[in-house]
Amino acid sequence: MRAYLWLIPLLPLLGVLINAWFGHRLPRRVSGAVACLVVFGSFVLGVAALIRLIGMPPGQRIIYHKLFPWISTGGFESAVALMYDPLSAVMVCVVTGVGFLIHVYSLGYMAHDPRYPRFFAYMNLFTFAMLMLVLADNFLLMFVGWEGVGLCSYLLIGFWFERKSASDAGMKAFIVNRVGDFGFLLGMMFIFAVFGSLRFHDVFKQVAADPATLTLTVTGICLLLFVGATGKSAQIPLYVWLPDAMEGPTPVSALIHAATMVTAGVYMVARCWIMFLNAPLALTVVACIGALTALFAATIALVQNDIKRVLAYSTISQLGYMFMACGAGVFAAGVFHLMTHAFFKALLFLGAGSVMHAMSDDTDIRRMGGLMKWLPVTGVTFWVGTLAISGIPPFSGFFSKDEIIWSSLAGPMGSWVFWVFGVVTAALTAFYMARLTFKVFHGQPRMSGEQKHHLHESPPSMAWVLILLAVGASLAGFLNIPPAIAHLLHLPERWTAAFTNFLEPSVGTHEQAVYLLEASVGGSQIGFAKLAHGLQHNAALEFGLMGITLALAAGAILTGRWMYVSRPGTGTALARKLPFLFRTLQNKYYLDEFYKAVIVRPGMALGNALWRGFDVLVIEGIVNGIAIATAIISRLFRVFQTGYVRNYAAGILAGAILIIWVLMR
Amino acid sequence: MIWNATVPFGAWAVLSGLLFTMGAAGFLVRRDPIVMFMCIELMLNAGNLLFVAAARYLGVVDGQVYVFFVMTVAAAEVAVGLAIIVAIFRRKTTIDVDEMSEMRG
Numbered sequence: 001m002r003a004y005l006w007l008i009p010l011l012p013l014l015g016v017l018i019n020a021w022f023g024h025r026l027p028r029r030v031s032g033a034v035a036c037l038v039v040f041g042s043f044v045l046g047v048a049a050l051i052r053l054i055g056m057p058p059g060q061r062i063i064y065h066k067l068f069p070w071i072s073t074g075g076f077e078s079a080v081a082l083m084y085d086p087l088s089a090v091m092v093c094v095v096t097g098v099g100f101l102i103h104v105y106s107l108g109y110m111a112h113d114p115r116y117p118r119f120f121a122y123m124n125l126f127t128f129a130m131l132m133l134v135l136a137d138n139f140l141l142m143f144v145g146w147e148g149v150g151l152c153s154y155l156l157i158g159f160w161f162e163r164k165s166a167s168d169a170g171m172k173a174f175i176v177n178r179v180g181d182f183g184f185l186l187g188m189m190f191i192f193a194v195f196g197s198l199r200f201h202d203v204f205k206q207v208a209a210d211p212a213t214l215t216l217t218v219t220g221i222c223l224l225l226f227v228g229a230t231g232k233s234a235q236i237p238l239y240v241w242l243p244d245a246m247e248g249p250t251p252v253s254a255l256i257h258a259a260t261m262v263t264a265g266v267y268m269v270a271r272c273w274i275m276f277l278n279a280p281l282a283l284t285v286v287a288c289i290g291a292l293t294a295l296f297a298a299t300i301a302l303v304q305n306d307i308k309r310v311l312a313y314s315t316i317s318q319l320g321y322m323f324m325a326c327g328a329g330v331f332a333a334g335v336f337h338l339m340t341h342a343f344f345k346a347l348l349f350l351g352a353g354s355v356m357h358a359m360s361d362d363t364d365i366r367r368m369g370g371l372m373k374w375l376p377v378t379g380v381t382f383w384v385g386t387l388a389i390s391g392i393p394p395f396s397g398f399f400s401k402d403e404i405i406w407s408s409l410a411g412p413m414g415s416w417v418f419w420v421f422g423v424v425t426a427a428l429t430a431f432y433m434a435r436l437t438f439k440v441f442h443g444q445p446r447m448s449g450e451q452k453h454h455l456h457e458s459p460p461s462m463a464w465v466l467i468l469l470a471v472g473a474s475l476a477g478f479l480n481i482p483p484a485i486a487h488l489l490h491l492p493e494r495w496t497a498a499f500t501n502f503l504e505p506s507v508g509t510h511e512q513a514v515y516l517l518e519a520s521v522g523g524s525q526i527g528f529a530k531l532a533h534g535l536q537h538n539a540a541l542e543f544g545l546m547g548i549t550l551a552l553a554a555g556a557i558l559t560g561r562w563m564y565v566s567r568p569g570t571g572t573a574l575a576r577k578l579p580f581l582f583r584t585l586q587n588k589y590y591l592d593e594f595y596k597a598v599i600v601r602p603g604m605a606l607g608n609a610l611w612r613g614f615d616v617l618v619i620e621g622i623v624n625g626i627a628i629a630t631a632i633i634s635r636l637f638r639v640f641q642t643g644y645v646r647n648y649a650a651g652i653l654a655g656a657i658l659i660i661w662v663l664m665r
Numbered sequence: 666m667i668w669n670a671t672v673p674f675g676a677w678a679v680l681s682g683l684l685f686t687m688g689a690a691g692f693l694v695r696r697d698p699i700v701m702f703m704c705i706e707l708m709l710n711a712g713n714l715l716f717v718a719a720a721r722y723l724g725v726v727d728g729q730v731y732v733f734f735v736m737t738v739a740a741a742e743v744a745v746g747l748a749i750i751v752a753i754f755r756r757k758t759t760i761d762v763d764e765m766s767e768m769r770g
Contacts, residue, residue, distance in 0.1 A: 634770075641770030645701075645762045646693050653689055 023117025180231015233265030250353030287327020294320030434560025
């Protein structure tokens with residue numbers, strides 16, 4: 001088992017080396033095939049390891065594999081060591097599985113790009129870094145992967161760097177992420193200072209052994225780590241880079257900025273579940289930020305007209321959901337939504353890519369409409385994605401979103417407030433996705449004659465990927481049927497919440513969560529956890545709330561149909577009636593402008609002041625001053641250098657005579 | 666060894682001084698590098714003469730040995746110097762040293 005765990009990240013690295021060194025000499029077909037095959041190889045190995053993991057007794061499902069010691073100085077030790085537990089297994093399978101499909105899709109999508117091998121080298125490098133992130137058994141190695149995916153994100157957003165907007169977007173993503181990474185780094189140093197180790201196992205064991213006294217310290221650590229998560233996972237206040245990241249090629253948006261990299265923050269929070277449960281304050285912050293982001297991004301998505309931007313805001317909103325679940329203390333729900341989201345959001349992005357492919361790279365939904373006739377495969381699979389993200393049964397989003405909304409109420413840290421946020425966001429999600437889908441695939445065609453002439457369904461490599469992802473987006477939910485529904489349908493025990501049960505050794509059970517929370521706040525004040533514990537088994541309430549969510553989502557989709565197909569003018573009329581609200585949303589609450597005024601401008605001013613004031617005057621002043629002083633002094637001595645041999649000879653002679661005179665005196 | 670020559674050491678020293686002065690003056694006033702080389706030889710040989718005379722006067726052999734070194738170095742120096750002059754002539758079609766003042770600061 002251990003023998004091939006290291007091959008999982010190594011294969012994509014091999015692909016990077018092949019494509020980076022020989023890619024331009026290989027035929028395109030070979031270069032693309034290599035990139036896809038190495039990811040597929042990792043996927044097969046990941047699944048094999050997963051099967052081995054399932055075969056082990058539930059309590060011992062963890063495989064450690066220390067590859068080699070990395071840093072070993074005095075009191076600090078860190079190794080390159082891998083860990084495969086249920087949480088890592090889920091992440092590895094999602095990253096390589098969805099990643100493989102997106103690689104295959106890219107074969108067709110990037111077919112005409114001149115930098116074809118470079119694209120695949122970057123994609124493989126990303127896969128490698130992401131696998132290191134999720135397989136690491138210590139914070140330091142995880143940070144290496146964390147930075148690696150950030151680098152690949154930058155490289156791939158700016159892949160078409162001839163466009164200024166693309167290279168700007170790449171830099172924006174990198175710089176905003178740097179703010180978050182700073183928090184992660186500080187948190188990591190804090191962990192080492194307190195616990196003397198960076199291994200997950202050592203740190204978590206110490207926290208679990210003594211939750212009461214460590215609470216304050218751990219709260220600080222968790223808040224710092226969460227700053228890192230807000231950067232990587234695009235949460236308030238660091239989400240601004242993700243919508244701009246849509247400048248990258250669409251497969252990149254699907255793989256990095258929807259399915260995998262942006263979920264790294266959720267993964268990290270789930271990985272540190274013991275620490276977060278020991279810090280109720282930090283957990284509350286996580287839940288609040290998640291809930292706010294979910295609602296906030298969903299409202300912006302309502303009025304955007306760029307197909308990829310709607311999906312980008314939707315991604316931010318869904319990531320908010322995941323954090324809300326984690327913040328409520330139900331990490332398994334967050335990770336489950338992470339998995340189903342990877343399927344349906346990758347599907348939606350790739351569908352958007354297929355639409356752009358057909359529309360000659362136009363992304364404005366105001367110029368689309370009625371595309372179902374020309375793009376039947378894309379249209380149907382896009383509908384699957386829309387229904388999944390809207391939470392319509394039996395698609396996967398129904399199960400995961402319902403679990404999040406339920407656990408935001410019934411989780412150990414749950415509250416009615418979070419539930420309200422969850423339900424309102426669910427309704428908004430259904431509405432903006434319905435708006436998008438109806439505007440793109442139904443109603444009157446609004447594109448130009450030229451575009452209409454070129455409309456075509458995507459090549460088979462792209463269409464098949466859409467179909468496979470649609471199957472995943474439809475069926476993934478059945479991995480985790482909620483106990484209430486399973487009970488109602490008399491399903492066998494092993495069908496009930498299978499995913500949660502599998503994940504629990506990695507992210508904790510409800511009882512463990514309540515125990516840790518009680519220990520960290522000191523016993524009696526923990527009324528909320530007890531209340532939640534009572535709620536957890538109230539099936540009638542669960543069905544009632546599920547019904548409310550479903551009714552709202554279905555109503556929102558029907559409203560979308562009414563507004564954008566039956567009465568196409570309604571949306572515009574509504575916008576004209578509420579100009580202030582509409583303009584605020586259209587301009588994304590002016591947050592980019594706010595950041596520009598408060599952070600970017602002063603930053604630029606400071607940089608300018610340092611450049612002109614300090615660098616030019618002081619640094620260059622010293623350097624140039626020395627040069628000028630040398631020039632002035634040397635002007636005195638230049639006159640001796642006449643260039644005539646006889647002058648030098650006379651000088652030598654005079655010198656010799658002088659020396660002899662001095663000696664003979 | 667005893668100084669039993671007919672010509673006194675002072676005369677050798679004066680002759681050597683005269684030769685050196687002629688060489689130095691010639692080097693300073695002439696512009697033809699060939700002549701300047703000859704002047705250098707004159708100065709070197711003035712030195713050699715003094716070496717030999719002093720060696721004989723002091724009754725030691727060191728000075729006479731030095732002369733061999735000086736002659737070797739002088740030969741090498743002339744060989745290199747002449748090669749440089751030929752190279753310069755090829756480039757500038759003149760060997761007037763006053764024309765070679767590119768090193769002026």
